[in-house]
Amino acid sequence: MAGKRNPWGKPTGDGGRGGGNDGGGGDGSDGDDTSPSGSDGPRNPWLPGGGSGDNGAKNGERPRRSANIEDIFRNRGPEGPRRGGSGGGGPNFRMPERPGGGSWFPIAMIAIVAVWVATTSVHFIQPREQGVVTWMGGQYSRTLNPGTEFTAPFPFQTVNVLDVSEIRLEEIGAGGENLILTGDQNLVDLSYLVRWNIKDLVQYQFELGDPIETVQEVAESAMRESIAETNLDTVLSGSGRAQVESRVRQRMQSILDAYDAGIAVQGVEIARTEAPQQVIEAFNDVLAARQNAEQLMNDARRYEQQMLAQAQGSAAEFNEIYGQYRLAPEVTRRRLYYETMETVLRGTDKTIIEADGVTPYLPLPEVQRRAQNSRSAITVTPQEGQ
Template sequence: MPKNLGPKALGLIAVVLLMLWGLTGFYRVQVDEQGVVLRFGQYVYDTGPGLHYHLPYPIETVIKPKVTRENRIVLGFRQVGGTSDARRDVAAESLMLTGDENIIDIDFSVVWVINDAPDFLFNLRDPQLAVQMAAESAMREVIGQTPIQVALTEGRQEIEIRTKDMLQSLLDEYKAGIAVRRVQLLKADPPAEVVDAFNDVQRARADRERLRNNAEAYRNAIIPEARGQGEQLLQEAEAYREEIVNRAEGDASRFDAVYQAYSAAKDVTTQRIYLETMEEVLGNVNKVILGTEGGPGVVPYLPLPEVQRRLTEGSTAGRDGAQGRTSTPGVSTNAQGRASQ
């Protein structure tokens, strides 16, 4: 410094330096950032996007982490070289035990962002490592409660949702200031050493499912038919029951009517029942009718079967006089009457 500078010049220089030092307190926060102000290394407050001011360095400093940028980690493999297809499997991360005690090979990724910059900066020493370890722990717990068949087929989306929720809960307990956007399963396969045996099991399960479906189809075809036949038998039995009941009720009503008639006129009813019974019993029997009227030693006799026989023979032989020569049946001789007696 020149020796000829006076006190006024020195004061001016000091003011300029002080102003320049004061200008170091201005800072700008971008739209994808959050400003975190530290006073002698201790967190004081945070600011949003825009132009702000803090006490000049080294009294206060500002850290501006990217709070809207999505960060992604993968577990189960690592990229090798510059191509995305070159991968190195990390068995310590990817091999997991399922709920039914099978081993499954899983690769997955986690996408996360910062939702609380102070917690993210000061509560975790290595946020990337913390997310990785918490994600692996959450995935192992979810897989340990899931059967392998579900994990390989329809349960992938549920596994992703449950792992995301469990991972977020762990990070919230750590006060990590991290929000998990999504968990994505990249691969869920049986281990390469047993993939052939596993495929055989899968084919056997597919055959079992096919046979089960065929049995279900057969059952669906047989059961309605059997139910229809059963319903038909029930209806026929119901009709038969109605018929028998109605017939029995009719017989009972008829018997009751006969009994009422018998009670009113016992002799007439008895005679009528006797005649009806004889008519029913002797309807198809060859009969000889004996009259009740006649003189001494004479029995009125009407040989109806003989008359019918002769009429039949006369019509068959064509003899016109056969019926004329045959005496008209009427009253027999005394000898015949005695023989009949």
């Protein structure tokens, strides 16, 4: 251990035990002037007081010893480190006093309570809103109408304010496929929008556990029931949609009133009606065939109307001729005969003559065509010198 330095003193000599055992302050009495205070070694920073190492022991002072936990807290009283000596510390904290010497604490507490009562007891209800007042246990107390209202402070009374005039929207079936069975055993992918608002705030808050979920389930039930009473063509047509929307709204309102839900259904609007994705091609073919059938039916009705008008015109003409026939039967008969024969023989190219000495058959149309061809073949050439 020779040459080893004690962390609290000088290097130990042959004695080996140095001053490490006499309190850890110095390690010999032969003195070392390397310390600023002329002590034999560095001062122990954990010792109380301001001792000067072994020099103090040489002068008849009590040797230093290691500090313990009692020494650390002995210098501290209930109000912090003691003044004077080696113990430091700032002044004790005390609340400021009133001019008369009293404490500000009661006044501060009264101000806090006043602000708490003012902020939780006074309520400003807007024109489109209503508020429901409940006691601590959730029991209904009263309803607040638009204006300035007063209640007991929180937590004795609680106020829940809602806008009862706001039109809320619930879109059903827009996020995915929503298949509904029609009355003619067809499937239709349908999405629709429900508009509703609050008509009784007390029923809305106390009779329903989840108002939004209730509206969605009631709308789906009413829509499926209405579509099951309608065939596919009616659902796809514009007029059919209007009828379905009206029935769904009426059924929804009836169910919600039976629940005492406090909800008014303002309207139902069908947004999409399509065939399922699995049969969309076949469905489009069916629609195309139906459109062709409707077009052919329209053409047949148009032809029927034309023929009917023509028959009615012919009947009117016959009645007119019959009136003339009754006035002059012989003349009318001859006239009808000539007109009929003219109509019959107008398209024939044969001429028959009943006379003696005359060829009974003359191909007059063929003779006329040959004459026309011969006239068109004759060309006139100019003479020389002209």
